[in-house]
Amino acid sequence: MEPRYGKTQELLYELKIEQVMRTDVVTIASDATMSELREILREHSISGVPVVDGDELVGLASIEDLIRWLSSREPDCAVHEQMTRDPECLHADQPLVHALRRFDESGFGRFPIVERASGRMVGILTKGGIIEGVLRKLEREFKEEEIRAYRVSHIFEDLLADYKEIYLTYNVPGKDFDRAGSASTRMKRNLKRLGIRPDIIHRLAIASYEAEMNVVIYTDGGTMEYRISPHEVILRVRDRGPGISDVEEALRPGWSTAEPWVRDLGFGAGMGLPNIKKCADKLEIDSHPGRGTTLKMRIFTGEADEAQ
Amino acid sequence: MKLSEIVAALDLEVRAGADHLDREVTGAYASDLLSDVMGHASEGALWITLQVHQNIVAVAVMKSLAGIVLVKNREPDEATMRKAEEEEIPLLISSLGAFELAGKLFGMGLSGS
Numbered sequence: 114m115e116p117r118y119g120k121t122q123e124l125l126y127e128l129k130i131e132q133v134m135r136t137d138v139v140t141i142a143s144d145a146t147m148s149e150l151r152e153i154l155r156e157h158s159i160s161g162v163p164v165v166d167g168d169e170l171v172g173l174a175s176i177e178d179l180i181r182w183l184s185s186r187e188p189d190c191a192v193h194e195q196m197t198r199d200p201e202c203l204h205a206d207q208p209l210v211h212a213l214r215r216f217d218e219s220g221f222g223r224f225p226i227v228e229r230a231s232g233r234m235v236g237i238l239t240k241g242g243i244i245e246g247v248l249r250k251l252e253r254e255f256k257e258e259e260i261r262a263y264r265v266s267h268i269f270e271d272l273l274a275d276y277k278e279i280y281l282t283y284n285v286p287g288k289d290f291d292r293a294g295s296a297s298t299r300m301k302r303n304l305k306r307l308g309i310r311p312d313i314i315h316r317l318a319i320a321s322y323e324a325e326m327n328v329v330i331y332t333d334g335g336t337m338e339y340r341i342s343p344h345e346v347i348l349r350v351r352d353r354g355p356g357i358s359d360v361e362e363a364l365r366p367g368w369s370t371a372e373p374w375v376r377d378l379g380f381g382a383g384m385g386l387p388n389i390k391k392c393a394d395k396l397e398i399d400s401h402p403g404r405g406t407t408l409k410m411r412i413f414t415g416e417a418d419e420a421q
Numbered sequence: 422m423k424l425s426e427i428v429a430a431l432d433l434e435v436r437a438g439a440d441h442l443d444r445e446v447t448g449a450y451a452s453d454l455l456s457d458v459m460g461h462a463s464e465g466a467l468w469i470t471l472q473v474h475q476n477i478v479a480v481a482v483m484k485s486l487a488g489i490v491l492v493k494n495r496e497p498d499e500a501t502m503r504k505a506e507e508e509e510i511p512l513l514i515s516s517l518g519a520f521e522l523a524g525k526l527f528g529m530g531l532s533g534s
């Protein structure tokens with residue numbers, strides 16, 4: 114049996130009580146009545162509450178105390194007459210496995226959780242809370258695992274070939290401002306899924322969006338091709354538009370031929386190409402007036418320790 | 422500072438992305454030129470602008486901005502709201518002009534880039 118529980122056991126050691134305890138603790142004052150206790154338990158669907166006077170934890174009142182009182186048929190009385198005094202507390206920084214052991218040994222249904230340094234109550238722990246906490250953590254780890262399995266480095270390791278790359282293309286319709294940017298936004302999602310480093314995604318996002326918008330604004334359409342290989346991403350943006358007569362000039366910050374209506378939409382600062390240049394490790398612009406423009410940029414994706 | 426705190430403090434109206442106001446705002450940037458925002462806004466920044474066309478949503482997505490505030494009660498286009506909702510970008514409206522709004526945000530402790 115043991116090995117099957119390996120992962121769960123590991124989690125019980127790894128997780129601290131403070132990671133799974135409830136912090137929005139419902140409490141009751143010691144001079145409240147037992148019928149008030151019944152109402153509170155019912156209202157919150159819980160089976161016990163810490164009894165607190167001011168800041169101080171003085172006891173624990175549970176459904177067991179309530180049943181004992183009900184079956185004794187005594188008149189309504191103050192909670193402090195029926196509660197468990199000086200309840201055993203656990204520390205927020207203890208591993209969950211310790212809490213579980215205490216639940217087993219004591220048979221208690223809940224423990225108030227106190228901060229070790231101040232002794233202040235900061236939460237409450239039930240067996241249900243432990244189950245929830247472990248499941249949450251398992252789910253999170255599962256998701257991370259999924260992303261890791263997607264990671265480019267993994268994909269490339271798993272495929273056997275002398276040369277490997279992922280090739281994705283997008284059509285960019287010209288003058289269509291409603292769909293403008295959709296190639297870049299979709300691509301950004303892919304890059305995240307592929308586990309590319311966030312700072313590199315950021316640079317690719319800027320370069321890609323600026324290039325896409327230029328195709329939308331200045332041409333009747335074009336294509337964007339991404340080639341993702343183990344160490345770099347190459348983005349080639351081609352269009353059959355009017356071309357750029359002086360590339361040098363077009364690269365100058367502030368230089369723009371955008372028409373007034375395009376400027377009204379917030380384009381035309383003449384900063385698109387300079388932004389691309391800043392973000393790409395290598396940029397080549399090949400443009401022929403009347404025939405179109407091709408931008409080729411390369412961004413190296415090496416891990417932080419092998420960067421550039 | 423959480424976006425929801427800013428919405429409450431400056432009495433902003435929420436036009437889209439109401440479920441995503443728990444985002445951390447790390448700064449702010451005011452500009453009506455999209456390429457300027459692409460080049461200079463930092464990730465997690467709140468963007469102050471008077472542009473209402475749906476392209477602003479794509480810019481916010483590409484730059485991972487915390488949200489967009491339209492100034493002077495500018496109403497976003499229908500398509501802008503739809504896209505913002507889809508892309509989970511909070512779209513807010515202020516009655517203040519960009520200068521006053523930026524001043525208030527600066528006063529709350531946010532800075533530029």
Ligand SMILES: Nc1ncnc2c1ncn2[C@@H]1O[C@H](COP(=O)(O)OP(=O)(O)OP(=O)(O)O)[C@@H](O)[C@H]1O
Pocket residue numbers: 323327328331332352354355356357363364368369370371379380381382383384385386387406455456457
């Ligand atoms: N694909 C293209 N085809 C034809 N001309 C282009 C193309 N891309 C850019 N240009 C020309 O280069 C100029 C500068 O482009 P850049 O992207 O730097 O600025 P912009 O598009 O004018 O303004 P911004 O990008 O700041 O909104 C453009 O105004 C346009 O004249």
Ligand SMILES: [Mg+2]
Pocket residue numbers: 323326327381384385386456
């Ligand atoms: Mg441009």
